[in-house]
Amino acid sequence: MNAYNPIHALIIFFVATAILYVLFRPIKGWFWIIKNNFKSNEKIVIEDILKQLYHFEHSGNKVDTKTLVQVLNFNNDQIIEVLKKMTISNLIYFESDVLKLTDDGRDYALRIVRIHRLWERYLADKTGFDKKEWHDRAELMEHKLSHDETNTLAAHLGNPKFDPHGDPIPTHTGKMAKIKGVELPLLPVNTIGRITHIEDEPEIIYKQILAENIHIGSLIRVTENNATRIVFQSEGEEFRLAPIVAANLTVAAIEKEVVIEDNIARLSSLKEHETAKIIGISKESRGESRRRLLDLGFVKGATIKIDLTNPLGDPNAYLIKGTSIALRKDQAAKILIKKD
Numbered sequence: 001m002n003a004y005n006p007i008h009a010l011i012i013f014f015v016a017t018a019i020l021y022v023l024f025r026p027i028k029g030w031f032w033i034i035k036n037n038f039k040s041n042e043k044i045v046i047e048d049i050l051k052q053l054y055h056f057e058h059s060g061n062k063v064d065t066k067t068l069v070q071v072l073n074f075n076n077d078q079i080i081e082v083l084k085k086m087t088i089s090n091l092i093y094f095e096s097d098v099l100k101l102t103d104d105g106r107d108y109a110l111r112i113v114r115i116h117r118l119w120e121r122y123l124a125d126k127t128g129f130d131k132k133e134w135h136d137r138a139e140l141m142e143h144k145l146s147h148d149e150t151n152t153l154a155a156h157l158g159n160p161k162f163d164p165h166g167d168p169i170p171t172h173t174g175k176m177a178k179i180k181g182v183e184l185p186l187l188p189v190n191t192i193g194r195i196t197h198i199e200d201e202p203e204i205i206y207k208q209i210l211a212e213n214i215h216i217g218s219l220i221r222v223t224e225n226n227a228t229r230i231v232f233q234s235e236g237e238e239f240r241l242a243p244i245v246a247a248n249l250t251v252a253a254i255e256k257e258v259v260i261e262d263n264i265a266r267l268s269s270l271k272e273h274e275t276a277k278i279i280g281i282s283k284e285s286r287g288e289s290r291r292r293l294l295d296l297g298f299v300k301g302a303t304i305k306i307d308l309t310n311p312l313g314d315p316n317a318y319l320i321k322g323t324s325i326a327l328r329k330d331q332a333a334k335i336l337i338k339k340d
Contacts, residue, residue: 044143045074045082047112050091051142053101054109055201064097107174114170115150116142117163122153124164125287132210134164135200147172164286166197166216166250181252184222185230185243191222197250208245213333217283220251235282235336236265265339267304267318268332275305276337278320285334297321298335 052071056063065083069076083099086092091105101109119138123129129137145153151172154160161177163169168176181196195218200206214234223238224231230246232239241249270276278298281290297320298304307319315326327335 041143042082045078046086046091047108047143048072048074049079049082049086050101050105050109051112051116053092053099054106054113057101057106062098064099068099110170110174111147111150112142114172115145117167117169118150118153118157118160119145120163120165121157121160121169125157128288131164164216165200179250181250184232184241184246184249184251185225187222187225187251187253189222189225191253192219193251193253194219195249196252199248199250205245205248209248212239212241213330214239214249215282215284215334236269265337266333267327267335267337268329270304270306270332270337270339272306272309274339275303276339278302278304278335279338280336282334282336289331293331293335296325297323304337
């Protein structure tokens with residue numbers, strides 16, 4: 001009989017866990033992809049098509065059947081069959097080979113967009129889910145809430161006008177607030193403005209923005225703008241983006257004279273032996289996370305310094321009001337300070 005080997009058992013455990021993750025992880029696990037392709041509810045297919053057509057229409061782009069099939073994760077034959085039914089139901093129509101929404105189709109699409117953006121707002125304000133998860137979780141819920149449940153959710157959230165990315169949330173009558181500002185590449189050098197919207201599609205570009213730790217609501221100054229890169233200063237840091245990435249940021253220029261003080265920065269930039277005063281918490285910190293920081297004493301005017309540094313760089317402990325509190329770098333980046 002072979003002796004029990006704890007190392008082998010541990011390896012088997014990790015391999016089994018990895019396999020289960022690949023198979024069953026939310027949205028993109030093989031199980032869910034196969035289920036979507038072969039057992040998708042017709043209602044979900046219809047609503048995903050309507051939402052995609054709305055986004056294409058809103059961005060001023062035309063879409064044909066071939067393009068639609070490429071962007072949806074459903075069986076091709078199923079999509080074609082559903083398109084025929086949607087045409088008969090007067091939700092869509094064809095103009096030559098271009099797919100277009102009817103008025104009824106557009107109203108239906110706006111209801112789905114409303115649920116999706118309200119649910120992202122809920123996830124941002126009321127839960128601890130990471131922002132990387134908001135979109136996929138909202139994708140699931142947008143097909144489940146009834147009209148009355150959606151209105152209840154909106155009322156619970158205070159009928160917000162924008163989702164956490166800055167996208168306008170349609171009212172129950174389909175009206176939407178306007179996004180203020182223009183795409184970042186359109187702003188000349190030395191423009192001062194505030195980030196009002198971060199587009200979360202396509203996913204590959206949105207992930208680059210997340211990796212840069214760029215925050216909605218941040219004040220920026222454009223320092224370079226050319227065909228190869230856009231450079232701007234914000235909260236004591238410099239950001240360099242390719243124009244295609246910068247185009248996913250909407251910035252509202254500030255006409256009146258605004259002074260961006262050089263010594264205003266993010267807590268994550270504080271070094272040992274430096275002291276600072278907190279001037280606020282970024283709008284990027286929401287819900288329970290924001291309330292927790294305030295309860296721990298991260299309030300305007302509080303003095304703060306590094307208490308202990310992690311040799312691995314994350315997290316560090318900060319001394320505030322006589323208490324040492326550990327924060328990860330991404331948490332500290334959402335606290336604004338003015339260095340002494």
